[in-house]
Amino acid sequence: MAQVRRRGAVLEQAILRAAAGELTESGYAGLTMDRVAHRAGTNKNAIYRRWPNRAALGVAAYKLLVETALGPPDTGELRADVLAVLRQMNADLATPKANVAAGLMASAAEDPELLAQLREMVGDGASSMWLTMLRRAVDRGEAPPGCLHPRVATVALTLLRNEFMTRGMTPVDDDVIVEIVDRVYLPLIRGSRYSGGEKSR
Known part of the structure; x- marks a missing residue:
């Protein structure tokens, strides 16, 4: 070329x-x-x-694949935004991106540099996208400003990843996603009163 x-x-x-x-x-x-x-x-x-x-x-490059597929949705409602992201992640397990992720994790076992890079990526947890959704929710009055913290913002992502890991990287039933959102994530967000804001770690 x-x-x-x-x-x-x-x-x-x-x-x-x-x-x-x-x-x-x-x-x-x-x-x-x-x-x-x-x-x-x-x-x-x-x-x-x-x-x-x-x-x-x-x-x-893997982050580019993931971010291109997802991006922060803007449905006008936090619940719908979160469901859209988690459902897309779930659907992605049946696409080539899932094979890429599996290949990266398998290679990391023998590649210390790759393992360090993956840990950094997972530690970030795509927090910028989740914080964008939460800022919109705060602006709409759906959530308190105290929810704008990376660890709080990415709880739903972490829970779904744990489901994937325990099930052998296979898609979960939609009921599981709805339960994560309605029984854990939204109550956590609405009850967040932490004053440190998104810059605290």
Whole structure:
């Protein structure tokens, strides 16, 4: 592929899309800087300036896959937003993204750098997306400002991930998702009175 002169965010997105494509087609085991550079129409130096190793690039590409599929919905109601996200995650277990996630976790057992990158990603828990939904809910008067804390915001995500892990990474019944939202998440959000705000950890 001929190299096209691009810079900044444009080049970064091209590299991430190329890496995401390689992950989907070949898994983490088949992900190489050479193949990503060729697919993106750039050189390896451009990749290494942004991601120091294959593990960092692989996790960044996986995050792109997940965020592109989800994104923060805006239905006008917190319950509907949360249900939409969890249902999409559940449906994604039957798509290539699930295979990518399984491949990353399997490779992490023998790759300390990848394991560290995955732990950082899980620790973040996509909190920015959940906080965006909660800020909208606060603005609408559906939730108190005290809910704007990453650990609180991502509780529903954590509970669903635990369900996936205990069931062998297979989809759950919709009743389970509704129960997580109605019996745990929404009562927690509505009762949040913590004064530290979203910046506290």
